[in-house]
Every structure is written in C-alpha cells, then in structure tokens.
Amino acid sequence: MTGRLKRDHRVWSWLVMVVVAGMCSVRPARVPDAVAASPTSLPPSGTVPTQLVANTASPTDVITIDWKILRTLDFRTGKASDTLRFLEKRRVRLPGFIVPLEDFQERAKEFLLVPYFGACVHLPPPPPNQMIYVTMNRDTKISWWNPVWIEGAIEVINYKSVYGIAGYRMRVDRVTQYEDNGKWP
Structure with missing residues (x-):
C-alpha cells in the first residue's frame, strides 16, 4: 500500500x-408507558380493577394496556397477576418497538416487541416480562426504527429467541405506525 x-x-x-x-x-431512548384506556393505572396485583371489567363488555373488545401491566408477571416463578390473568387471550393494544428476528428484515410474520428502541441488539435484553413474541397471519412490512401499535390476543408463555426470552406471545392482526401528537395517549 x-x-x-x-x-x-x-x-x-x-x-x-x-x-x-x-x-x-x-x-x-425509553418509550414512555402508554396510559391505559381506562383506568389511569392498574394495580400490579390483587383484584382486577372494576373499571377495566366494566369497559370490556366482551372478550373481543380491544383494551389499551401499558408496559407496567406486563411487568406484573413474575418471570422467575411464572406467576401472573390477576390483571394479567384477566387479559389472557383477550385483545389488547400496546405501543412498542420491533426487533426483527432476522437481520435486515423488512417484512415479517414474526418479531419481538420491546418497550424501547435498541433493546436486545446492543444491550442485554430486557427481562422476559418486557418482551413479546409477535406472530401474524401474513407477511407485513415492518418498521423497526419507529414505534408502532400492535393489536391482538395476548398470552403468557416463554419463547426463547436469539435476543432473549419473551414472557408473552401475541397473535397480532393489526400493526400500525405510532402517531406522535406530542404525548402518549
């Protein structure tokens, strides 16, 4: 040379x-927790809030939740709070960031959802109660740079991936770009 x-x-x-x-x-950057649709906050354990039960007339109603609710899963013992047991297999809506399960993925039928950008990739992964394994019926274009809303049925499981263990699985039928109006809903 x-x-x-x-x-x-x-x-x-x-x-x-x-x-x-x-x-x-x-x-x-940490994604602020979304505020639950009703009530303003849910207790970490104990009985399911009456406002949450009252605003979900049927199991098909979509309930907006936040990452605080998911933290109530004791991932060491697998014990879920009453609120999590109430939400199991119900349709929920949650904001977060996508972590593709394959490098440079632009379309996917499965991915991880985490509460903040960059989780799992450059840092130790979040705990299992802060990771969701997402499956979809069809390939969908994904944006892993911007936050998204996902909507679907949630369940407590253990899913092992190259990025860590997810404590939840969601069968998602809708992924939408998160609309930023200056504050989380």
Whole structure:
C-alpha cells in the first residue's frame, strides 16, 4: 500500500470504531408507558380493577394496556397477576418497538416487541416480562426504527429467541405506525 492509502485506511478504521463505540455506548431512548384506556393505572396485583371489567363488555373488545401491566408477571416463578390473568387471550393494544428476528428484515410474520428502541441488539435484553413474541397471519412490512401499535390476543408463555426470552406471545392482526401528537395517549 502506498502511504496515502494506508493513512486513509487508518482514518476509515478509526471512524468506524468511533461510530460503533458510540452506538454501543448510547443508551436507547425509553418509550414512555402508554396510559391505559381506562383506568389511569392498574394495580400490579390483587383484584382486577372494576373499571377495566366494566369497559370490556366482551372478550373481543380491544383494551389499551401499558408496559407496567406486563411487568406484573413474575418471570422467575411464572406467576401472573390477576390483571394479567384477566387479559389472557383477550385483545389488547400496546405501543412498542420491533426487533426483527432476522437481520435486515423488512417484512415479517414474526418479531419481538420491546418497550424501547435498541433493546436486545446492543444491550442485554430486557427481562422476559418486557418482551413479546409477535406472530401474524401474513407477511407485513415492518418498521423497526419507529414505534408502532400492535393489536391482538395476548398470552403468557416463554419463547426463547436469539435476543432473549419473551414472557408473552401475541397473535397480532393489526400493526400500525405510532402517531406522535406530542404525548402518549
């Protein structure tokens, strides 16, 4: 190599190392928890809130939940709170970020949903009660840079992936881009 080519190669190598180090050291932005549709917050355990029961006349009603509710699963013992047992196999709506299960995936029938961008990829994965294994009936275009809303039936399971263990599975029939109006709903 000539002197200039070696110097350019060292500059590019240094630049790549700086970018990679920066990507690994930057803490991902935390997605604020969505506020439950009714009531403003659900208790971590105990009885199911009467407002939640009153606003879900049938098991097909869609219930907007937040990541706080999912945290009530004790992933070490597998014990779910009363609220989680109430929500099991019901249709829920939840915002989050997509983690594709294959590199450079643009369309998928399955992926992980996590509460903040970058989870599982550059950092240790979130605990199982903060990861959802999502399955869909058909290939769908996915955006793993922006938050999305997912809608479908949720259940408590253990799903092992290369990115960690998910404590939930959702059979999702709707994925929509999260609309940012300056605050979470």
